[in-house]
Structures are given as C-alpha cells and as structure tokens.
Amino acid sequence: MSDLITESPVSNQPDWTVSELSGALKRTVEDAFGHVRVRGEISGYRGPHSSGHAYFSLKDTNARLDAVVWKTSFSRLKLKPEEGLEVVAIGRITTFPGKSSYQIVIEQLEYAGAGAIMAMLEERKRRLAAEGLFAPERKRRPPFLPRVIGVVTSPTGAVIRDILHRLSDRFPRRVLVWPVRVQGDTCGPEVAAAIRGFNALEPGGPIPRPDVLIVARGGGSLEDLLGFSDEAVVRAAAESAIPLISAVGHETDVTLIDFAADVRAPTPTAAAEMAVPVRGELLAAIQAGGARLSATMARAGERRRADLRSLARLLPSADTLLAVPRQRLDLAAGRLPRALKANAAAHRLQLTRAEGRLSPHRLTQLVAGRRERFTLVAGRLDAALRANANAHRERIHRARERFEGQHARLDPAWRRLLAERGRRLDAIGKLMGALSYRGVLARGFALVRAADGQPLRSAAAIASGQGLDIEFADGHVGAVAGERGPDAPPPTATRPPSPPSKRATRGRGAKAETKTLPNPPAQPTLFDD
Structure with a gap:
C-alpha cells in the first residue's frame, strides 16, 4: 500500500511581517487623517511625564481616543490640559505599533465654547476655594491714605488715564505703573509677575514700595478676561503682602482674581475712589474737628478756673495756718541760750579729762612700743619673701629641665608619626583605587542610572520611554529606553560606543534638550501727580 503524500496549497497572496503590516497601516491612517479637529473631554491627565511629553485620553459618551502631546509642542500650547476640561484638539491621527492602537498627536488645544470655559472656571474656583485662597479672614483693609499706589x-x-485722572481729582498720590498685557496668552503670567514684583520691592529702596495695589482692566468678553482667572494670578493675589484692589471689567464681569483680592471694585474708576479719600472733604472734616477741639478746650479751662476759685474760698488764711508754729518757735528761742551754755560746759569737762590722759611721756611710750612691733614684723616679712623667691627659682629650674627633655624626645616621635600616617594614607589610596567602580568603567563597561540618579541593576527595572543616564569612563550620555520583546536577544557590544550625535535619535538614542530663559519682567513706569 503506497503512502499518501499530502501537499499544502500554494497561495499567490504575499506574506506580511508584523512590522510591514504595522507600517502600512500607519501610512494609511496618516494619509487619510493628516489633520483633524476632535472635540472631547480630557480624561486620565496626570501632568507631563518625566520626559516632558503628556499622555491622556479624549472621550465622549460612546468612545475614547488616546492622545499625546510631545514635549516640543507642550511648551507652545496656549491652553494647557486639565482633567475634565472639554476641548477641541487639533492634530494628526497616527498609530502606535507597540500596542496595535491609534492615537492623536495634538499640536493645539482650544476651549469647546463658552460652556467649557465656564465649567473650567467653576472647577478651578471650587479647587482654589478648598485651599482657602478665598477665605474672608485672609482679606485686609487697604490703608486710609496710601503714600504710593501701584497699578497693574x-x-x-x-x-x-481714568485712574490717574480720578486720583488727581480726589487726592493726588504717587503712582507706579507696571505695564502688562491685559489679554492674550501671556496676560496671566505677566499679571502674576507684576504682583510678585511689587511685593519684592524693598521698603526705602530706590523704587518706593506701594502701600496698595490696583489690578485693572476695561470690559471685554469672557475669553478676553480669561487671563485674570489664571491660577498663577489668583495665587499671586492671595499671597500678596500688599493690600490688593481688583478692578477687572465692568460690574457684571466676574473673574477669579476678584475672589482672592482684598477688595473688589466694580470699575477701575471706582478702584481709584476706594484707594484714596476726597482731599477737600478730608480738609473740611479736619477743620471742623479742630474748631470743636478749640471750643471744648476753652470750655474746660473756664470750668476749671471756676472750680479753683470755689476751692480757694474754702482755704484758711495764712495767719491762721502759722499761728501755732509761730508760738512754738518763740518758746524754743527763749530756751536756746540756756541750753547752749549747758552743752558748752559739758564738752569742756570731757576735754579736761582727755587732756590728763594724753601727756607727752605717755605718747612717747606708745610710739616706741608700736615702732618695736613694726620692726619685728618687717624682719619676719623680709625672711619670708627671700624664702618664697628661692622656692620659685628652684621650681622654675626643674620645669626648664623637664621641658628641654620633652622637647628633645618630641622631634623623633613626630617624624615617626608622620611616616606611619603617610604609609597608611598610601595604602588606603591604593585600596580605594582598587575598589572604585571607575576602574571598571575604564575597562569598557558602562553604568546605567535612572533620571533621579539611582543605578539600575537589571533590564526588568527599566520601563519603555524611561529617561536614562549612561556613564562611561570619559563622560555621561542621556538616553531614552525603547521597547524590546521578551524573546529578543540581548545586545552585544561589537565596538566601543561612539560619541552621541547632536541630533535626537529614535529608540534608545540620546535626546538633546534646549532651555529658553524667560523674558525679564518689564520695569515699572513712574507717574507723579
């Protein structure tokens, strides 16, 4: 019985590799959806990744679309992503072969109408209020008559012009103006920088520090006033140590800075009226108060004079007060001569008795006895001083001999100690050189660290897209980890690594980064009324 041999049918359709099919799908999707506008709600946003890219999703009631904003595009976005914000995303559709999924690469974000703006403002207001930035106890009363007024x-x-004109009419004060843009993408950062700049001025410095701040702008649409609801502006207003008056838009316009400011004015002109009193009214009040004070002082003086006259009539006369003391003085004057004579006689008797005890012979004996005692004490003192000097001289001689002996032994001991310490230091240096990982790097190995500087000891600890720092013997190289399949063979080093290219490479290559310094804040302009 012959064996039956079965052959598989031959197909004319070519075989695709997974990479070829993924590339073909990517080109098809990108050609068909080169530039799209997608409306949806931002979901799953947790801020930029450590690499600088942002990953989140756009969703509606029935579908969900992955989205990515590259680092270079994120810094140019006029509207930054926020969780739950309804937006219109402008970009291109592409695929991600690593997960067999498609996504939108966003180049620009816009609000999805006025309703989305109001929802964003309500959510931001709720979040900032929960932090206590709008609490009434944080608010302070502006000074009654400020010396310097800062205007943003x-x-x-x-x-x-309206503010300066109103201040000139009511009470001329010195005004410092910090120029900013009052609408547009840079409005919020400039206003926040102006508020913090005024607070950073030193009291008594070359530029006077304002006593009160006015943040003002005329009326406009909801989008025009959006910069004054920026989170940075609200936080700067809440942190301001200088009392702040908010005067943004008309009375019906409400921005978030109004809730963080110490006082809200319906218009910029009303803000100027709140900042200073009316000079004429103040002068009239001072004059009226001065007149009342003068009349009150005159009435008080007259009343006290009347009281003094009433009390003076109740006082006794001088003769009545001095009658008794005068009589006592006359009695004492009559007894004084007899008392003086008796006192003189008693002292004369005491002097006569003392004269008998102080004869010249007695005094001579006393002086001789004292001289003899002084001579004996002087002899003993001289002998004691000589003995003390000899004892100190002997102690000094013995101390000098001990010092010379110790000095002679010190130099050899010091030299031996230095030699021993030098040998120990050389041994420790050789041991450090042998144990240092830089010796391993010099033999062609490399040390891989994470972005926070922690060394990585296994490939399993590295995530796809993670920023890496690779240290060679001659320097550091930045890199981004790519994906590697579980069955892919480990890479083998066939030649020493070449220096990193100046252009960013794909996969695990290093990426060049650039930093742009922010523009310096504008200098304030000085107006004197």
Whole structure:
C-alpha cells in the first residue's frame, strides 16, 4: 500500500511581517487623517511625564481616543490640559505599533465654547476655594491714605488715564505703573509677575514700595478676561503682602482674581475712589474737628478756673495756718541760750579729762612700743619673701629641665608619626583605587542610572520611554529606553560606543534638550501727580 503524500496549497497572496503590516497601516491612517479637529473631554491627565511629553485620553459618551502631546509642542500650547476640561484638539491621527492602537498627536488645544470655559472656571474656583485662597479672614483693609499706589494694567489703554485722572481729582498720590498685557496668552503670567514684583520691592529702596495695589482692566468678553482667572494670578493675589484692589471689567464681569483680592471694585474708576479719600472733604472734616477741639478746650479751662476759685474760698488764711508754729518757735528761742551754755560746759569737762590722759611721756611710750612691733614684723616679712623667691627659682629650674627633655624626645616621635600616617594614607589610596567602580568603567563597561540618579541593576527595572543616564569612563550620555520583546536577544557590544550625535535619535538614542530663559519682567513706569 503506497503512502499518501499530502501537499499544502500554494497561495499567490504575499506574506506580511508584523512590522510591514504595522507600517502600512500607519501610512494609511496618516494619509487619510493628516489633520483633524476632535472635540472631547480630557480624561486620565496626570501632568507631563518625566520626559516632558503628556499622555491622556479624549472621550465622549460612546468612545475614547488616546492622545499625546510631545514635549516640543507642550511648551507652545496656549491652553494647557486639565482633567475634565472639554476641548477641541487639533492634530494628526497616527498609530502606535507597540500596542496595535491609534492615537492623536495634538499640536493645539482650544476651549469647546463658552460652556467649557465656564465649567473650567467653576472647577478651578471650587479647587482654589478648598485651599482657602478665598477665605474672608485672609482679606485686609487697604490703608486710609496710601503714600504710593501701584497699578497693574496696560500703559496705553484708557484705564490708566481714568485712574490717574480720578486720583488727581480726589487726592493726588504717587503712582507706579507696571505695564502688562491685559489679554492674550501671556496676560496671566505677566499679571502674576507684576504682583510678585511689587511685593519684592524693598521698603526705602530706590523704587518706593506701594502701600496698595490696583489690578485693572476695561470690559471685554469672557475669553478676553480669561487671563485674570489664571491660577498663577489668583495665587499671586492671595499671597500678596500688599493690600490688593481688583478692578477687572465692568460690574457684571466676574473673574477669579476678584475672589482672592482684598477688595473688589466694580470699575477701575471706582478702584481709584476706594484707594484714596476726597482731599477737600478730608480738609473740611479736619477743620471742623479742630474748631470743636478749640471750643471744648476753652470750655474746660473756664470750668476749671471756676472750680479753683470755689476751692480757694474754702482755704484758711495764712495767719491762721502759722499761728501755732509761730508760738512754738518763740518758746524754743527763749530756751536756746540756756541750753547752749549747758552743752558748752559739758564738752569742756570731757576735754579736761582727755587732756590728763594724753601727756607727752605717755605718747612717747606708745610710739616706741608700736615702732618695736613694726620692726619685728618687717624682719619676719623680709625672711619670708627671700624664702618664697628661692622656692620659685628652684621650681622654675626643674620645669626648664623637664621641658628641654620633652622637647628633645618630641622631634623623633613626630617624624615617626608622620611616616606611619603617610604609609597608611598610601595604602588606603591604593585600596580605594582598587575598589572604585571607575576602574571598571575604564575597562569598557558602562553604568546605567535612572533620571533621579539611582543605578539600575537589571533590564526588568527599566520601563519603555524611561529617561536614562549612561556613564562611561570619559563622560555621561542621556538616553531614552525603547521597547524590546521578551524573546529578543540581548545586545552585544561589537565596538566601543561612539560619541552621541547632536541630533535626537529614535529608540534608545540620546535626546538633546534646549532651555529658553524667560523674558525679564518689564520695569515699572513712574507717574507723579
């Protein structure tokens, strides 16, 4: 019985590799959806990744779309992503072969209408209120008559002219204007920087520190006033040590800075009225108060004079007060001559008795006895001083001999100690050189660290897309980890690693980073009324 041999059918359809099919799908999707506008709600946003890229999703009631914002595009976004914010995302659709999924690479974000803006503002207001930034106990009363007023507004608009004109009419004060843009993408950062800049001025410095701040802008649409609801502006207003008056828009316009400010004014002109009193009214009140004070002092003086006259009539006369003391003085004057004579006689008797005891012979004996005692004490003192000097001289001689002996032994001992310490130091240096990991790096190995500087000891501890720092013997190289399949063979080093290219490479290559310094804040302009 012959064996039956079965053959598999031959197909004319070519075989695709997984990479070829993924590449073809990627090109098809990108050609069909080169540039799209997608409306949805941001979900799963946790801030930028350590690499600088941002990953989240756009969703609606029925579907979900992965989204990514590359680091280079994230810094140029006018609207930053926020969790739960409804936006219109502008970008291109592409695929991610590593997960067999598609995603949108976002290049620009816009609000999805006024309703989305209001929802974002309500959510931001709730979050900042929960932090206590709008608490009434944080608010302070502006000074009654400030010496210097700081104004944060546009230097070319009608708002600053209205404020200066109103201040000139009511009470001329010195005004410092910090010029900012009052709408647009840079409005919020500039206003926050202006508030913090005024607070950073030193009291008594070349630029006077304001006693009160006014943040002002004319009316506008909800989008025009959005910069004054920026979170940085609200935090700067809440942290301001200088009392702040918010005067943004008309009375019906509400921004988040109004809740963080110490006082909210309906218009910029009303803010100027709140900042200073009316000079004429103040002068009239002072004059009226001065007149009342003068009349009160006159009435008080007249009343006290009347009281003094009443009390003076109740006092006794001088003769009545001095009658008894005068009589006592006359009696004492009559007894004084007899008392003086008796006192003189008693002292004369005491002197006569003392004269008998102080004869010249007695005094001579006393002086001789004292001289003899002084001679004996002087002899004993001289002998004691000589003995004490000899004892000190002997102790000094013995101390000098001990010092010379110790000095002679010190130099050899010091030299032996230095030699021993030098040998120990050389041994420790050789041991450190033998145990240092830099010797291993010099033999061609490399040390891999995470972005926070912690060394990585296994490939399983490295995640895809994680930033790495690779240290060679001659320097450091930054890199980003790519994906590697579980069956892929480990890479083998066939030649020494070449220096990193200046251009960013794909996969595990190093990425060049650039930093742009922020523009310095504008200098304040000085107006004197």
